Amino acid sequence: xxxxxxxxxxxxxxxxxxxxxxxxxxxxxxxxxxxxxxxxxxxxxxxxxxxxxxxxxxxxxxxxxxxxxxxxxxxxxxxxxxxxxxxxxxxxxxxxxxxxxxxxxxxxxxxxxxxxxxxxxxxxxxxxxxxxxxxxxxxxxxxxxxxxxxxxxxxxxxxxxxxxxxxxxxxxxxxxxxxxxxxxxxxxxxxxxxxxxxxxxxxxxxxxxxxxxxxxxxxxxxxxxxxxxxxxxxxxxxxxxxxxxxxxxxxxxxxxxxxxxxxxxxxxxxxx
Ligand code: DGL
Numbered sequence: 001x002x003x004x005x006x007x008x009x010x011x012x013x014x015x016x017x018x019x020x021x022x023x024x025x026x027x028x029x030x031x032x033x034x035x036x037x038x039x040x041x042x043x044x045x046x047x048x049x050x051x052x053x054x055x056x057x058x059x060x061x062x063x064x065x066x067x068x069x070x071x072x073x074x075x076x077x078x079x080x081x082x083x084x085x086x087x088x089x090x091x092x093x094x095x096x097x098x099x100x101x102x103x104x105x106x107x108x109x110x111x112x113x114x115x116x117x118x119x120x121x122x123x124x125x126x127x128x129x130x131x132x133x134x135x136x137x138x139x140x141x142x143x144x145x146x147x148x149x150x151x152x153x154x155x156x157x158x159x160x161x162x163x164x165x166x167x168x169x170x171x172x173x174x175x176x177x178x179x180x181x182x183x184x185x186x187x188x189x190x191x192x193x194x195x196x197x198x199x200x201x202x203x204x205x206x207x208x209x210x211x212x213x214x215x216x217x218x219x220x221x222x223x224x225x226x227x228x229x230x231x232x233x234x235x236x237x238x239x240x241x242x243x244x245x246x247x248x249x250x251x252x253x254x255x256x257x258x259x260x261x262x263x264x265x266x267x268x269x270x271x272x
Contacts, residue, residue: 005223006031007216008067010058013041013153014247015187016073019097020233021251022213023071029227031234033065038239039263042149044118044185048080051120053267055081056088061261061269063092068223071216072096075117075185079124093219099127099184100208102134107204108180112139114173117184119144127184141176143169145188152187153243158194166191170198180204190247236261238269 007027009016013036020034035058037043043051055077062070070092072078072085078096086094099121104113113135121127122142131140151162173181181203183189189207196205233256237244245258261269 005068005228006033006066007069007071007224008033008035008059008062008065009071009073010035010037010055010062010077011074011186012036012043012076013038013149013187014190014244015149015152015185016071017244017247017251018186018189018207019071019073019209019212020248021253022209023216024233024252024254026213026217027227029231030224031227031229031232033062033067034233034235035062035261036235036237036239036244038153038237038241038244040238041153042118043074043076043080044120044144044149046076046120048120048124051077051080052084055085057267057269059085059089061271063089064271068221069093069095069216069219071212073186073212075099075121079121079126082126093221095212095216095219097186097208097212099130100182100206100211101127101130101140104180104182104206105135105138105140107206108138110177110179111137112141112173112177112179114141114143114170114178114181115184116143116145116148116169116181116188118149121184139176141173141178143173145169148191149185149187152190155243155246157190162191163194163198166195166198170195174199174203178203180206182206183208190251232257234259238263 082096
Protein backbone atom coordinates (compact mmCIF):
# COMPACT_ATOMS: atom_id res chain seq x y z
CA UNK A 1 0.00 0.00 0.00
CA UNK A 2 2.77 2.46 0.83
CA UNK A 3 3.32 4.93 -1.94
CA UNK A 4 0.10 3.99 -3.63
CA UNK A 5 -1.82 7.09 -4.65
CA UNK A 6 -5.56 7.34 -4.94
CA UNK A 7 -8.16 10.00 -5.49
CA UNK A 8 -10.26 10.89 -2.46
CA UNK A 9 -13.75 12.28 -2.74
CA UNK A 10 -16.28 13.13 -0.06
CA UNK A 11 -19.76 14.46 0.59
CA UNK A 12 -22.25 14.44 3.45
CA UNK A 13 -23.95 11.49 1.76
CA UNK A 14 -24.88 10.18 -1.67
CA UNK A 15 -24.67 13.55 -3.44
CA UNK A 16 -21.01 13.27 -4.37
CA UNK A 17 -21.89 10.23 -6.48
CA UNK A 18 -23.10 12.78 -9.04
CA UNK A 19 -19.45 13.83 -9.35
CA UNK A 20 -18.02 10.32 -8.99
CA UNK A 21 -20.14 9.01 -11.87
CA UNK A 22 -18.57 11.65 -14.13
CA UNK A 23 -15.07 10.96 -12.86
CA UNK A 24 -15.01 7.18 -13.33
CA UNK A 25 -15.25 7.49 -17.10
CA UNK A 26 -12.59 10.18 -17.31
CA UNK A 27 -10.11 8.28 -15.12
CA UNK A 28 -10.66 4.59 -15.83
CA UNK A 29 -7.44 3.37 -14.21
CA UNK A 30 -7.16 5.28 -10.96
CA UNK A 31 -8.25 3.95 -7.60
CA UNK A 32 -10.84 6.08 -5.89
CA UNK A 33 -12.03 6.28 -2.28
CA UNK A 34 -15.40 7.93 -1.64
CA UNK A 35 -16.53 8.85 1.84
CA UNK A 36 -20.20 9.61 2.55
CA UNK A 37 -20.56 11.17 5.98
CA UNK A 38 -24.04 9.77 6.47
CA UNK A 39 -23.71 9.91 10.25
CA UNK A 40 -23.99 13.68 9.86
CA UNK A 41 -26.17 14.15 6.77
CA UNK A 42 -27.64 16.68 6.08
CA UNK A 43 -24.82 19.19 6.34
CA UNK A 44 -26.97 22.02 4.95
CA UNK A 45 -28.71 23.12 8.17
CA UNK A 46 -25.48 22.89 10.25
CA UNK A 47 -23.13 25.74 11.02
CA UNK A 48 -20.21 26.34 8.68
CA UNK A 49 -17.85 25.73 11.64
CA UNK A 50 -19.28 22.30 12.27
CA UNK A 51 -19.12 21.30 8.59
CA UNK A 52 -15.57 22.63 8.47
CA UNK A 53 -14.57 20.38 11.38
CA UNK A 54 -16.06 17.30 9.64
CA UNK A 55 -14.34 18.24 6.39
CA UNK A 56 -10.94 18.54 8.05
CA UNK A 57 -11.25 15.19 9.78
CA UNK A 58 -12.44 13.44 6.61
CA UNK A 59 -9.56 14.99 4.68
CA UNK A 60 -7.08 13.78 7.31
CA UNK A 61 -8.53 10.28 6.96
CA UNK A 62 -8.42 10.33 3.14
CA UNK A 63 -4.81 11.44 3.25
CA UNK A 64 -4.03 8.52 5.57
CA UNK A 65 -5.56 6.26 2.90
CA UNK A 66 -2.90 7.54 0.46
CA UNK A 67 -5.08 9.95 -1.47
CA UNK A 68 -3.00 12.40 -3.51
CA UNK A 69 -5.90 14.58 -4.64
CA UNK A 70 -9.14 15.39 -2.87
CA UNK A 71 -12.46 16.34 -4.40
CA UNK A 72 -14.82 18.10 -2.03
CA UNK A 73 -17.92 16.87 -3.85
CA UNK A 74 -20.22 18.86 -1.63
CA UNK A 75 -21.14 22.51 -2.06
CA UNK A 76 -21.76 22.91 1.65
CA UNK A 77 -18.36 21.51 2.65
CA UNK A 78 -16.71 23.57 -0.09
CA UNK A 79 -18.38 26.71 1.28
CA UNK A 80 -17.29 25.83 4.80
CA UNK A 81 -13.79 24.47 4.31
CA UNK A 82 -12.28 24.56 0.81
CA UNK A 83 -10.27 27.71 1.27
CA UNK A 84 -8.91 26.60 4.65
CA UNK A 85 -8.14 23.06 3.44
CA UNK A 86 -6.02 24.47 0.60
CA UNK A 87 -4.15 26.60 3.09
CA UNK A 88 -3.62 23.72 5.53
CA UNK A 89 -2.41 21.27 2.84
CA UNK A 90 -0.68 23.36 0.17
CA UNK A 91 0.81 20.30 -1.56
CA UNK A 92 -2.50 18.55 -2.11
CA UNK A 93 -4.72 19.59 -5.02
CA UNK A 94 -8.27 20.16 -3.79
CA UNK A 95 -11.13 20.39 -6.23
CA UNK A 96 -14.32 21.90 -4.85
CA UNK A 97 -17.83 22.83 -5.82
CA UNK A 98 -18.81 26.39 -6.60
CA UNK A 99 -22.44 27.24 -7.42
CA UNK A 100 -22.47 27.56 -11.24
CA UNK A 101 -23.84 31.10 -11.25
CA UNK A 102 -21.33 32.21 -13.90
CA UNK A 103 -22.54 29.92 -16.73
CA UNK A 104 -26.14 30.57 -15.68
CA UNK A 105 -25.65 34.34 -15.91
CA UNK A 106 -23.91 33.94 -19.28
CA UNK A 107 -26.62 31.74 -20.77
CA UNK A 108 -29.85 33.31 -19.50
CA UNK A 109 -32.04 35.16 -22.00
CA UNK A 110 -34.68 36.30 -19.52
CA UNK A 111 -32.11 37.66 -17.08
CA UNK A 112 -33.65 35.60 -14.28
CA UNK A 113 -31.91 32.47 -12.96
CA UNK A 114 -32.65 30.14 -10.06
CA UNK A 115 -30.21 28.51 -7.67
CA UNK A 116 -31.16 25.62 -5.40
CA UNK A 117 -28.65 24.86 -2.65
CA UNK A 118 -28.45 24.26 1.09
CA UNK A 119 -28.83 27.05 3.69
CA UNK A 120 -25.15 26.77 4.63
CA UNK A 121 -24.07 27.15 0.99
CA UNK A 122 -26.12 30.34 0.65
CA UNK A 123 -24.58 31.67 3.86
CA UNK A 124 -20.99 31.07 2.77
CA UNK A 125 -18.66 33.71 1.35
CA UNK A 126 -18.05 31.58 -1.74
CA UNK A 127 -21.65 31.96 -2.89
CA UNK A 128 -21.73 35.68 -2.15
CA UNK A 129 -18.54 36.15 -4.13
CA UNK A 130 -19.73 34.27 -7.26
CA UNK A 131 -22.98 36.24 -7.29
CA UNK A 132 -21.11 39.49 -6.87
CA UNK A 133 -18.51 38.68 -9.53
CA UNK A 134 -20.66 37.05 -12.19
CA UNK A 135 -24.33 37.97 -11.78
CA UNK A 136 -24.44 41.72 -12.06
CA UNK A 137 -27.53 42.70 -14.04
CA UNK A 138 -29.07 39.26 -13.53
CA UNK A 139 -31.80 38.45 -11.01
CA UNK A 140 -30.78 35.41 -8.96
CA UNK A 141 -33.60 33.62 -7.12
CA UNK A 142 -32.67 31.21 -4.34
CA UNK A 143 -34.37 28.32 -2.60
CA UNK A 144 -33.08 25.75 -0.08
CA UNK A 145 -35.62 23.02 -0.90
CA UNK A 146 -36.03 21.90 2.74
CA UNK A 147 -36.22 18.10 3.02
CA UNK A 148 -34.94 17.39 -0.50
CA UNK A 149 -31.53 16.08 0.59
CA UNK A 150 -33.27 13.66 2.96
CA UNK A 151 -35.58 12.39 0.19
CA UNK A 152 -32.61 11.79 -2.12
CA UNK A 153 -30.70 10.04 0.68
CA UNK A 154 -33.72 7.76 1.06
CA UNK A 155 -33.63 6.98 -2.67
CA UNK A 156 -36.91 8.79 -3.26
CA UNK A 157 -36.01 10.44 -6.56
CA UNK A 158 -39.50 10.78 -7.99
CA UNK A 159 -42.13 10.26 -5.29
CA UNK A 160 -44.91 12.63 -4.23
CA UNK A 161 -42.99 14.26 -1.39
CA UNK A 162 -39.95 14.95 -3.60
CA UNK A 163 -42.22 16.46 -6.24
CA UNK A 164 -44.02 18.59 -3.63
CA UNK A 165 -40.71 20.02 -2.33
CA UNK A 166 -39.51 20.82 -5.83
CA UNK A 167 -42.79 22.36 -6.96
CA UNK A 168 -42.82 24.60 -3.89
CA UNK A 169 -39.36 25.88 -4.83
CA UNK A 170 -39.75 26.01 -8.60
CA UNK A 171 -43.26 27.35 -9.21
CA UNK A 172 -42.49 30.82 -7.76
CA UNK A 173 -39.24 30.91 -9.75
CA UNK A 174 -41.06 29.98 -12.95
CA UNK A 175 -43.61 32.70 -12.30
CA UNK A 176 -40.78 35.22 -12.07
CA UNK A 177 -39.38 34.09 -15.42
CA UNK A 178 -36.35 31.85 -14.78
CA UNK A 179 -34.97 30.16 -17.88
CA UNK A 180 -31.97 28.58 -16.12
CA UNK A 181 -31.63 26.73 -12.84
CA UNK A 182 -28.37 25.86 -11.08
CA UNK A 183 -27.86 22.69 -9.07
CA UNK A 184 -26.03 24.22 -6.10
CA UNK A 185 -25.99 20.96 -4.15
CA UNK A 186 -24.44 17.73 -5.40
CA UNK A 187 -27.48 15.72 -4.32
CA UNK A 188 -29.81 17.57 -6.66
CA UNK A 189 -28.62 16.29 -10.07
CA UNK A 190 -30.26 12.99 -9.14
CA UNK A 191 -33.67 14.66 -9.40
CA UNK A 192 -33.04 16.51 -12.68
CA UNK A 193 -35.58 14.34 -14.56
CA UNK A 194 -38.25 15.41 -12.06
CA UNK A 195 -37.09 19.04 -12.17
CA UNK A 196 -37.41 19.02 -15.96
CA UNK A 197 -40.88 17.52 -15.70
CA UNK A 198 -41.87 20.46 -13.50
CA UNK A 199 -40.11 23.23 -15.42
CA UNK A 200 -40.71 21.90 -18.92
CA UNK A 201 -37.97 21.67 -21.55
CA UNK A 202 -37.41 25.41 -21.95
CA UNK A 203 -35.62 25.82 -18.63
CA UNK A 204 -31.94 24.92 -18.78
CA UNK A 205 -30.63 22.90 -15.83
CA UNK A 206 -26.97 23.38 -14.93
CA UNK A 207 -25.20 20.49 -13.22
CA UNK A 208 -21.59 21.47 -12.52
CA UNK A 209 -20.44 17.86 -11.94
CA UNK A 210 -19.00 17.21 -15.45
CA UNK A 211 -16.93 20.42 -15.26
CA UNK A 212 -15.73 19.53 -11.75
CA UNK A 213 -14.68 16.04 -12.88
CA UNK A 214 -12.75 17.56 -15.79
CA UNK A 215 -11.05 19.96 -13.40
CA UNK A 216 -10.05 17.02 -11.19
CA UNK A 217 -8.29 15.47 -14.19
CA UNK A 218 -6.60 18.77 -15.11
CA UNK A 219 -5.04 19.24 -11.67
CA UNK A 220 -3.92 15.64 -11.09
CA UNK A 221 -0.58 15.82 -9.30
CA UNK A 222 2.51 14.14 -10.71
CA UNK A 223 2.20 11.28 -8.22
CA UNK A 224 -1.12 10.40 -9.79
CA UNK A 225 -0.17 10.76 -13.44
CA UNK A 226 0.73 7.08 -13.68
CA UNK A 227 -1.89 5.01 -11.86
CA UNK A 228 -0.40 2.08 -9.95
CA UNK A 229 -1.90 -1.31 -9.21
CA UNK A 230 -5.40 -2.53 -9.99
CA UNK A 231 -8.21 -0.01 -10.13
CA UNK A 232 -10.51 -0.14 -7.13
CA UNK A 233 -13.50 2.01 -6.22
CA UNK A 234 -14.20 1.85 -2.50
CA UNK A 235 -17.22 3.58 -1.03
CA UNK A 236 -17.27 4.26 2.73
CA UNK A 237 -20.21 5.42 4.81
CA UNK A 238 -20.06 6.71 8.35
CA UNK A 239 -23.71 5.66 8.70
CA UNK A 240 -26.15 3.28 7.12
CA UNK A 241 -24.82 2.04 3.74
CA UNK A 242 -28.02 0.91 1.98
CA UNK A 243 -28.86 4.24 0.29
CA UNK A 244 -25.28 4.69 -0.87
CA UNK A 245 -25.08 1.20 -2.27
CA UNK A 246 -28.41 1.46 -4.08
CA UNK A 247 -27.71 4.79 -5.75
CA UNK A 248 -24.15 3.75 -6.62
CA UNK A 249 -25.51 0.63 -8.29
CA UNK A 250 -27.57 2.72 -10.69
CA UNK A 251 -25.05 5.50 -11.25
CA UNK A 252 -21.58 3.91 -11.20
CA UNK A 253 -21.17 1.61 -14.17
CA UNK A 254 -18.47 -0.64 -12.76
CA UNK A 255 -17.50 -2.76 -9.79
CA UNK A 256 -17.21 -1.07 -6.42
CA UNK A 257 -17.12 -2.19 -2.80
CA UNK A 258 -19.02 -0.66 0.12
CA UNK A 259 -17.63 -0.31 3.65
CA UNK A 260 -18.61 1.20 6.95
CA UNK A 261 -16.46 3.50 9.04
CA UNK A 262 -17.55 5.00 12.36
CA UNK A 263 -16.77 8.34 13.98
CA UNK A 264 -15.15 7.87 17.43
CA UNK A 265 -16.63 9.41 20.53
CA UNK A 266 -13.94 12.11 20.30
CA UNK A 267 -15.03 13.07 16.75
CA UNK A 268 -12.21 11.35 14.89
CA UNK A 269 -12.29 8.74 12.17
CA UNK A 270 -10.25 5.66 13.02
CA UNK A 271 -7.05 5.24 11.06
CA UNK A 272 -7.51 1.81 9.54
N1 DGL B 1 -24.43 17.39 -1.14
C1 DGL B 1 -24.20 18.50 -0.33
C2 DGL B 1 -24.02 19.78 -1.06
O1 DGL B 1 -23.59 19.75 -2.17
C3 DGL B 1 -24.76 18.57 1.04
C4 DGL B 1 -26.21 18.30 1.26
C5 DGL B 1 -26.48 18.25 2.75
O2 DGL B 1 -25.92 17.37 3.40
O3 DGL B 1 -27.23 19.10 3.24
O4 DGL B 1 -24.26 20.85 -0.54
